[in-house]
Amino acid sequence: MHELSIVEGILGAVLPQVEKHGGGKIISIKLMMGEMAGIIPSCVEEYFGLMSTGTIAEGARLDMVKVPVAIRCNDCGYEGGVERHRYICPSCGSANFRITAGRDFYIDCVEVE
């Protein structure tokens, strides 16, 4: 269900943009997927295949790039990655940090024929 709304969001964002710029067939869509976004790529592919049928995005390739989680520590100022599934500051062990990457999902670029 989560993935369905994501695919709706992708098509809703991409199709009007491409059509506004004169249309053409979409070859690929690059998606940046945060590790913490909790998106299952195979589900996205499946819904995309279903929902893009009959649109200019039909047959387009999805390039899904995983974005690792990164933090900024409020205690020691550390900035960078964390260990997988261990969300503490690797420098000082604090849990007082802000997540700066890896939480979101967004469209990076769209390749049009």
Ligand SMILES: [Zn+2]
């Ligand atoms: Zn720290």
